[in-house]
Amino acid sequence: MAGPRVRFAPSPTGYFHVGSARSALFNWFVARHDPEGVFILRIEDTDESRNREEWAEGIVAAMSWLGLDIDEGPNRQSDNVEQHAASITSLMAGGYLYYCDCTTEEVAARKGENKTPGYDGYCRSRGLERGSKTAIRFKTPREGHTIVHDLIRGDVDFANDTIDDFVVAKSSGVVLYALANVTDDRDDRITHVIRGEEHLSNAPKQILLWDALNIVSGSPVALPDYAHLPLLVNEQRKKLSKRKDPVATESYRDQGYLSVAFVNYLALLGWSPRGEEEIVPLATMIEQFRLTDVSHSPAFFDVKKMTHMNGEYIRALDSERFVKESAPWVRPWDCQWRPSDREPPWNAEQFDEALFARVAPLVQERVATLGEVPGLVAFFFTEPLLFDEAAFATTIAQDPLGQALLALSVERFADATWNAASLHQEVLEIGEALGLKLRKAQAPIRCAVTGTSVGPPLFESLEILGKEKSLRRLREALNRVSS
RNA sequence: GGUCCCAUCGUCUAGUGGCCUAGGACAUCACCCUCUCAAGGUGGAGGCACGGGUUCGAAUCCCGUUGGGACUGCCA
Structure with a gap:
């Protein structure tokens, strides 16, 4: 039997969200746990406003820093638009879809006191033809239930009449997330859909689409197992917000967190290794990881605890390695990667590598992040001295x-x-x-x-x-x- | 409002009916060590949201209450 095929499918933004990092990590764990597992990176860039090239590069760079090696990809969802269109065509032919010319305002107005959630299906029987202002909606069954078999939460039951006739393609022709995602997952033969809990309510819609596609395509593909990961929250217990919370993985790298420490800490959010020890080698995590062991409740991203762990990882480095890891902060000028906005208070002429190597052991046990290193050794290299x-x-x-x-x-x-x-x-x-x-x-x-x-x-x-x-x-x- | 999810120390968690007087880690407090600061060592405080069941026995199973959260876009 072939191994699991999992995918991490982020939409590009300007940075790599720590929640995305955690999702990517858990997907990767599942793939690496099985010698035949396959880890796919698919960048979901179909929304025109989210397809900047450098953003996609940022995702790849962040994953590479974390050590999450990719077996297939990075694939671009935008490369699959033909398949998405084919899904629309066959689903339409099968009678699962219909055109709708209602505006957002009209939908809201008609909703009124109506108990039906979302769209009321007004255009379902109007027999509209394709036009420049027609979106395409899915005919959600009015009867029955859709069960999401979730590896973490068990069976989650959605009554179909609580799901509205959602839009699968915009009037512009662009196929939306629900269908594009399902189409790609089918094409990629994904066996496990592992993502954040915010997607749980999308799952029944996608299962409905998956089943419909199985029927109209004539080539059924087994439904994947689902696993909805507990959310990462802030102190207010709200989903980590890009606005208010420090969520950019890159900024932690800039501050001098070691990727191994970052990964180890991330793994602890919703999962825990066996035994009393929390700092464990990557191989142990891969070996012990089971989706069914993932916890159900939201986890607070505790930078203090991560910082402590990072300190332990730093102290565990041998001196030579510590000197090497510190390079981007103490002599960024000859490093391939350097932290942004963190120039040391000295220049290349003032810096002395051999001298730094001698003092390194003295500071290694005193820092929790590599970003603290320059501050502790500045007096060796700066002239005149800066006084407190x-x-x-x-x-x-x-x-x-x-x-x-x-x-x-x-x-x-x-x-x-x-x-x-x-x-x-x-x-x-x-x-x-x-x-x-x-x-x-x-x-x-x-x-x-x-x-x-x-x-x-x-x-x-x-x-x-x-x-x-x-x-x-x-x-x-x-x-x-x-x- | 509707649908759905969740509920063990402040935080992350262990715990899957008796091993629990609930274990570990971070944070916190005290003491020890000490050239500063750390690190390290020892010890302390701190939790099963509440109410009903089921059971000889419940943190663990069921129901309800309360409280949190997610979703509710022609975003992903």
Whole structure:
């Protein structure tokens, strides 16, 4: 028996929605779970306003970043317009469709108090011919029920009389989603339709179309299994909105989320691996994933939790890999891909790759996203130093003891052996001389040398920065007080 | 309004009639570690929406209530 054939069928927009990413991932899981599974990408671009070339490229790029490799495609729905038209022709011939010239206003006006949902079927028996203003509607059966066999939710029962005679083709001739999608799914021999829950109410219409097509085409295709994924919601428990919520996958990439962490987190939204551990290898997810295990209720997209997981993934990288992954943020100029609007505060001349490699281990365990890396190492590469004025004021400017400590440090550092261990010892002693614990004694030096009160371990940083530069900064900080 | 979906800690979830005094993770609080900040360690607080059934026994099954949500386009 052949494996499952699944498709991810996004409509192009300006970015890749995280909800789409999750749908794509679950489809991909189903395909990869079976050695013979096939994952198809079909871009549904039939709406004229949604067919910009770069948008489709964005989808492919985002999926490639996520590691969701495609077996067939990307296919364009717009390449299938002939098949869509053929569906219309045969369905019309079979008596399943009719022309309708009602305007939106007329439909609404006639609806009135009527109990019938949506369109009331006014044109069904008018025997209209094709015209420039005629849309095409489906003759939804008035009797009976349509059952959606949903792998996640079980059987969902829709009474046919609650479904209106929906439009399958616009007056312009363009075939609409419901039919275009079904036609393509039939042609692609899709076995599992896995998509967001917002499509659940489309399912009975599509099943009706599928069955009708089976009859008129003379070549029946087995109905696919359906699986409607729980929605991704915001804090207000509403479907993630492109307006109000940060939903662009690309922006998470820009911020420095690792794709493996992103995927792992996404998988946890509506599904969970066996056992107590949530951070699991991709292969484990693929192996354990079952559509029937997907949860029924909406899931909140919790960036905080994802950030924590990303931190764990970053810390688990070996140092060399961390340096490599950080490249787009620390030396974007020689990277193929670079985050948008995130230039580091230094230029190619100031940056020193070897030096960065030495400090990398110090920052690796301190960041949750790669986008935080430049901020932590900026003092190594920028000149002049950028000061956190509040920190400068409390640790140096307004603290005579801090100034005394800096002065003493300048003296003693001049003859010090320049490595972290002995610098540590020096500062310990300088502090003692002034009656300061190391905690207090390191603060002014840190601020003078790095410009802030927080950062990588100080003594290692001094060692790497070098004696000359460190001493110069200590003096400059002192000078800064008087000016 | 109509149709449909959903309901375990603040959040994501484990749980498929007895193993549940409900487990884990994030967030949160306390303490430990500590040159700052993190990370890490230990511990704490925190949940089965409500009401009826069924059953010897229900977070788990049924019904109802309440509450949330999706859809209701000549968009997908």
